Amino acid sequence: MTIKWKSKDEARIEEIKARRSSECFPYINRGGLWYDMLTDQEKSELLEWYHAWLDAPATLVVPEKPTWLK
16 A cells, blocks of 8 residues: 655645635525625625635635625
């Protein structure tokens, strides 16, 4: 049996993906009623934040959550 050690980047990517699942997806997977209550500015910020999370495993940068998101 061989043990494969994860590189620092692989471990960081897994950490980012786990954080994305817990910090981002619960907001993105909300229903239409919640989205309908957002302003156009909030929708734009949410979309930008979501795309930054999707890119995070490649960029290794965790995006900052919009201040209005609770």
